[in-house]
Amino acid sequence: MQAIIVLLAALLAMPPATALGNDRDRTAAERILEAALADHHAYHRLAWLTDRIGPRITGSANLEKAIEWATEEFRNDGQENVHTEPVAVPHWVRGKETARVVSPTVHPVVITALGGSISTPEGGITAEVVAVDNYDELKLLGEEVRGKIVLYTRPIVRNGGREAGYGSAATYRVTGATEAAKLGAVAAMNRSLGTAAYRLPHTGMMRYEDGIPKIPAASISAEDSELIQRLLAAGEKVTLHFELGCRNLPMAASANVVAEIRGREKPEQVVILACHFDSWDLGTGAIDDGAGCIMVMESLRIIRAAGLTPRRSLRGVLYTGEENGLWGGKAYALAHAAETGNIVAALESDAGAGAPLGFGVSAGAGAVELLTEWAAPLAVIGADAVRDGGGGADISPLKPYGVPQIGQRQDTTYYFDWHHSMADTLDKVDPDLLAKNVAAMAVLGFALAEAEETVPRLPEALE
Amino acid sequence: MQAIIVLLAALLAMPPATALGNDRDRTAAERILEAALADHHAYHRLAWLTDRIGPRITGSANLEKAIEWATEEFRNDGQENVHTEPVAVPHWVRGKETARVVSPTVHPVVITALGGSISTPEGGITAEVVAVDNYDELKLLGEEVRGKIVLYTRPIVRNGGREAGYGSAATYRVTGATEAAKLGAVAAMNRSLGTAAYRLPHTGMMRYEDGIPKIPAASISAEDSELIQRLLAAGEKVTLHFELGCRNLPMAASANVVAEIRGREKPEQVVILACHFDSWDLGTGAIDDGAGCIMVMESLRIIRAAGLTPRRSLRGVLYTGEENGLWGGKAYALAHAAETGNIVAALESDAGAGAPLGFGVSAGAGAVELLTEWAAPLAVIGADAVRDGGGGADISPLKPYGVPQIGQRQDTTYYFDWHHSMADTLDKVDPDLLAKNVAAMAVLGFALAEAEETVPRLPEALE
Known part of the structure; x- marks a missing residue:
């Protein structure tokens, strides 16, 4: 019953497509933009993750505490299919x-x-x-x-x-x-x-x-x-x-965190919104990649709160163990190999929370044009530039399966001043720019899951 | 005999004063500018001080090593009356x-x-x-x-x-x-x-x-x-x-380092070029205040090498113990109290080696106008702006005796990024800007010692 109400609400909220082609998405985009830019909810979430939990190196109690926290937050946001998927990760201590x-x-x-x-x-x-x-x-x-x-x-x-x-x-x-x-x-x-x-x-x-x-x-x-x-x-x-x-200890237990907005028409088809949840041990991982994970969590929250249920499923994945070898990303691709044909795109943010500039895409011919159309509503925040070539470390293991790879691009002028150092802390994130980044991911993510067309896939490169 | 040759050389090098008033100084200024900007001698000296000797906190062997080095360098440069004046300083260790x-x-x-x-x-x-x-x-x-x-x-x-x-x-x-x-x-x-x-x-x-x-x-x-x-x-x-x-140990022995170019007419009248030679222990004290001390050493070197002997004496003083309480500056004023009537001005640089902007002066009425005239040749390097109010910590104990206080001003946009931290290191100094700073101190220092007029003194404020 609730699903029907949500579906009706989503349909009512969308005017029919016109000759311009994508008014339906524009309207959703406008609503997402408005919600994302309305407050500093994303920043407060990032503050909790970095101030209250802190550094999240694999093998640490902090990372597992963060995973529990995110799972709980996803549930509180009303997301579906919230769960963790176990991944063994290195345990190195300074x-x-x-x-x-x-x-x-x-x-x-x-x-x-x-x-x-x-x-x-x-x-x-x-x-x-x-x-x-x-x-x-x-x-x-x-x-x-x-x-x-x-x-x-x-x-x-x-x-x-x-x-x-x-x-x-x-x-x-x-x-x-x-x-x-x-x-x-x-x-x-x-x-x-x-x-x-x-x-x-x-x-x-x-x-x-x-x-x-x-x-x-x-x-x-x-x-x-x-x-x-x-x-x-x-x-x-x-x-x-x-x-x-420093010492290398036996591998430790960790997990990818997953949450979904189930699609209203083709729930088996999936758009992944990605980030990595682990960080180095020196700073609190605000820019690398706490910010990206907050974008994923907030994208799902805002889309759901706006009553927008896309055609396909939107799946947030907070990957573990990226910093020391893509353990979460590799495990995910292996575990979901059978499903990869249904993963229509993966969009990752892992370059901080500088001003969002747009996206880079590695996919089949025509992908740049499609994304350019879908990202157009982001022109109001300057985040509509789409260029050829892009992706993210955690989603890269899906590349051999042909999954289109999209990377969210930010102004990284200062990113490498702080990256992997003890100065990667909350103060390096501007609340307004973080909100714009949430808007960028949510708008494109929704469009990827909503549009009739999907991004042309990469040629599969599996042996 | 040598003194006569130097005197003759200086006189021959200076065209007679014209209606414009200070062509003589202008020409000296041009020669000083040319010499200071010709190479990176100053930078290499600073590199030795910071790389080979390092941090110079009071009580440390490094500071005393630096004092020995500077004394030796002054002698190698042919300066006169090179000596140290003992000062007891705090000995605090981290x-x-x-x-x-x-x-x-x-x-x-x-x-x-x-x-x-x-x-x-x-x-x-x-x-x-x-x-x-x-x-x-x-x-x-x-x-x-x-x-x-x-x-x-x-x-x-x-x-x-x-x-x-x-x-x-x-x-x-x-x-x-x-x-x-x-x-x-x-x-x-x-x-x-x-x-x-x-x-x-x-x-x-x-x-x-x-x-x-x-x-x-x-x-x-x-x-x-x-x-x-x-x-x-x-x-x-x-x-x-x-x-x-950290611990406070018994007071330690240190010294101010002094060197002179004796004046050709009124050697008993003195212009002090000042800096502090001690630094904090965390960095190597390149900007605070190694750079200032190199300006003092290089000003004397360049003026002497150019064969310019001013009317009055130019005295370089590398003060000790500034950081933890002006020990060198206070001791100097006390020891030289009887001489202060002959100290016609004191010029200090203690704000790094950013682009030289000019000078600030605290002295009697008319001082800004006089200095503006003398600093005019520095317009070619943008260091000719003179403003009311200025000085330096080490020369401030001379203020109650009426000694005009002049501070060399720099662009300090980044100075407090590194000040008193372990990042106060040589790489924060640009060799060209350091050379310009040397030129600025040497040109004004020479003019102060050469001009017929002296800067109007401050009212004496001794009890």
Whole structure:
């Protein structure tokens, strides 16, 4: 009975389609925009998640507390099919962290272990430092690397894009220890992947390779990296002492959190709204990716509260274990492999809550045009630009199944100032911009689930 | 003989004064500008001071090493009357520093002890927090303060000036512990006096008052202050645990460093070029005030190297012990009290090495006009604006003797982002802007020592 009332309400609320084609969605879009921008409900939710729960690294009690909280919140919002889907995740814990240059002069070095790193021996490691910008330079050093600490010094540039931004240097953080170990290095460090200089260390995932010795890996602040580079450039031999007490514990239990608005016509067809719910341990994960998860929760809340029930199902998924290896995303794709033909699109936000700019899409031919039409009502908040290419880490395991990948785009001018650092805290989020981001996700998400047409799929790429 | 050659060279280099009045100084100014802007000598000197010697808190071996280095450098530059003048300085050392919110949730808090603070008892202090913006709010709380930690939350604003900048909140850092202790508080904390939010704690001086209980005092990061404020605003009782291991040791020996270019006509008349050579312990004191001291050293070097010997003596003084109470400045004024009638002006730089804007002067009537004339050649680098009111901490003890006070002004847009924090490091200084600052100090310093007229003195205010 209730379902019929909701359906009637939704139908009554929508004027019939006209020659302009999408007045029906526009009206829904207008109502969503109005609701999303009406208050700071999203911000208050994010405040609870970050202030009252806090950092949410996998394996932590905080992450599981957050999962319980979100499940409860989804239920309180009246969502359907609210449940968790178990995922095993890594359990890495930070320990003691100290470092200093011990010659030619003594300087404290601000250091933070990379997620997944082994510890140093008790008492630490003291060794000479060699600095390289990239793997070509590392290979040129060859045998000179043996017994030393390799420091990857490549800086990243604000709004540097593919050439000079985060992506251009992250590889040295992820695989730098392995490449250094191949040449006999005793440790790997990298200049923090950050775009500001406030002696702030940025953590992030690193990965070991089977058969290659595991060596400790850490980030040091931009300032400390530059100090070491200046001393080396002056011809000095630079020796560093450091100690890390981090540990890898047995895999822990975690879960993806799922909630739905069941579709009124084709409930078996699904649009996924995605984010990752885990964060690093240093900050409270407000921008990475608490904000994205609040967008998902609030999109469903607002659409339901407005009495809008789309043609297809809208499914929010708060993925676990993204930061250290997409554990939630991979588990989800595996568990839902049989259903992927019915997942008509996946839309993720994982770049903070700067001003929403629009979307990027990786899908079949014609996707940009379709999304451009559906995103048009977001012009009022400047979030209507759709470009080719986009997606999100957690939804990427659905790509081989052909699921269209959509990434929500934000102004990320300051994102990498705080990303993966202890400065990723609530104050970095502007309540009005967060509300606009909720509006952007909700409007496009609703359109994806409501429109008669679906986004052309990607070619399947499964073996 | 050498003095005569120098004198002749200086005279030959200066065309005779014309109807325009100061062509002689203009030409000297042009030569000084050219020399200062020709290379990055100043920057390399600052790099040595900060990278090779490092932080220079009073009582540290580093500060005394820096004093030896500067003395040696002055001698290598061929300066006259190079010597040190002993000053006893406080010896405060930082120890263990940990803090966390323990209820209503657990959060690490980034904390740094204030210079001069006593330690907590071993094992730390756990107490409820009360937050106030100012002393009026503190007094309104009255008995509610007893047994609690007082958190001064007043933020400072970028380029906020007297109303909302550093000066508007520094009093809570300096005397906050005493005012809180008067009401029975167990500790005082303040929101870091910084204009950026990168979870960066800023230290600085605090002072106890005789007869008032001494309680530990520290700064916490802006983010942590805001977190606590949000929890309090939500009606929560917030409890903090923290531990500080800092200690006040017996006074230590230090010194002001002095070097001169002896005047060619009236060597007994002196223009002081000033800075402070000590820094806080967290960063390497590049902007506060390594840069100012390099300006002093380089001004003398460039003027001498250009063969310019002014009418009066130019005296560089690198003051010790400024940060925790003007020890060097006070000792200097006392020791030189008999000479102060011959100190015709004192010019200090202690606000970093942002783009030089000009000068502020506190002196007798007509001083602004005189300085405006002398600073005119600095228009080419935008450093010619002279305004009423200015000076510097280290030269302020000369004020009661009537010595004209001149402060070199810089663009300080970012200065308080890094000031007193571990991010006060060399990379915050632009080599070109430092060179321009050297030019500004050297040109005005030379003019002050060369001009026939002297700056009108302040009325003497000695009891």
